[in-house]
Amino acid sequence: MFTNADINFEALKKKAYNGRWATLEDGIIPLTAADPDFRMSTEIEQGIIDYIKDGYLSYGPFSGLPEFKNSVAKHFNTEKNGNYTPENVLAVNSAAQGMFLIAKYVLNPGDEAIIFDPVDFLFKKTVDAVGGSLKLCPVDAKTGDINFEILESLITSKTKLISICNPHNPVGRVYSKEILIKISEIAAAHDLWVMSDEIWSDIIYDNIEFHTYSSVSEAAKNKSFTVFGFSKSFGIAGLRIGAVLCNDQEILEDFTEKSQFNSTIEGVSTLSQIAASVAIEKAKPWFADFLAHLQSNRDLAYKTLNKSGILTPNLPQSTFVIFPKIENGFSSEDFAKRCLEVGKVSVVPGSERWFGKGAEGHIRICFSTSAEILTEGLERIIKSF
Incomplete structure (x- = not known):
């Protein structure tokens, strides 16, 4: 195959x-x-064909199709130790867009965000795009190990966000529950947001267990966003489909409103959402x-x-x-x-x-x-x- x-x-x-x-x-x-x-x-291909057979491609719900939101929540709960309801899921145009929207929501010009170094360029780009200031926390380029003393030393009164890449690109590290708890403790002590990019969380080797960030502690659940996408796992990058997840429903609703997803200005292709839902359910x-x-x-x-x-x-x-x-x-x-x-x-x-x-x-x-x-x-x- x-x-x-x-x-x-x-x-x-x-x-x-x-x-x-x-x-x-x-x-x-x-x-x-x-x-x-x-x-x-072929399941995804057939799912797309079946969806368009009746000839209608109408507007969907602004925050996402019910089947998409159900599939994503179920996927995180069964595969990633999550605790999400479908209402905790917002459909977005790719994980990359989700990262930009979160940076825009959390950061004002001049606010500081801590990202790993090395890490995928989108982490820097999203902060730059909204006028934020970057602080780089070094991680071991072979193992992905985080120096927590340096991480804490980077936090100032202007720090608003810690962005983590889990699993890590390009190192390929899967951060354990214990490491994620440590990050959540640091974030909570300084009242910081955490964004966890988990687009790689399906592709894990050697039966290593994966914990979505928000699941590891009450502190992690209370003030975080998770980003997810389908381009890596299912080869549908051109459909530009991803999701933002947040356990705090009031925060997600405010995020949805401020990201213009409560009108036809934004919103995601229904066809892309169907493809992603079929991928999770049938592929x-x-x-x-x-x-x-x-x-x-x-x-x-x-x-x-x-x-x-x-x-x-x-x-x-x-x-x-x-x-x-x-x-x-x-x-x-x-x-x-x-x-x-x-x-x-x-x-x-x-x-x-x-x-x-x-x-x-x-x-x-x-x-x-x-x-x-x-x-x-x-x-x-x-x-x-």
Whole structure:
């Protein structure tokens, strides 16, 4: 189901943008943007077809279709130790939009937000977009370990938000319940909001248990937002569908109002919500096979890079990216440039632009492709030096 023969390369070359097949010249292997090379499940495809058969694509409820909200709440409660009702869920146009809306809701110009370093560039971008001020909390670029002394030392009277990425991109760390409780205690002691980006929380290896942030303590439940999306787990990035979850119904209603989701100014495509709901309700068997394939690819990437002599890999507990350390003296940008020019493989450099200053000396490699493509790409990278 997830071999080279299952990949429609012609379709990818027409549709796979964001630094992938449609943006690169023939012969280059993209191991870049975190997006699967495989088609979505047939259950999702059929769900979309069934929904449009009667010929109607009318406005839906502004906060989201009932079936979408039910599916997301159920998914978090059964898979992520959550305690949500459907009313605690707001449909948004992608997890990325959810992050922007939360930053806008929580921060005024000049307010401070603490984010991890390294971490996905969207965390910085969302704070910058609303005029907030960034404080960077370093995490170990191999393990994702958080220095809590530094975290607490960054808090000032202007601090309003701690944003966490769990599971962590690009390191792939799944933060335990104990670590999340510690974050919630720090946040509560200083009356801070917490935003937890959990878009990767379906893709977890080795049967590690995942706890959605709001579930770990009463303090976490009282003053937090959770962001979720479907692009990683089910390959429907182009549908731009995500969710914001909040256990405090009054806060979520205020958030919904101030985010313009109580009118036709905002609101999310009903077709996208149906696709996401079908993914949760009917595509779990497909996803189980996909997850098994990804874990096999993770192990393949780790073993190959570990004996390369030029890259020392981490072993991600989650995500389908690996974040090895460069060992041959090249900067992240120069290493990625040589991979592209000599090896004809595109990877993401661990530069400040993408992940923050703490990412320098690393590259990020996406492995949500076939074992054949991954093997060829890794071999090309190693032979480029």
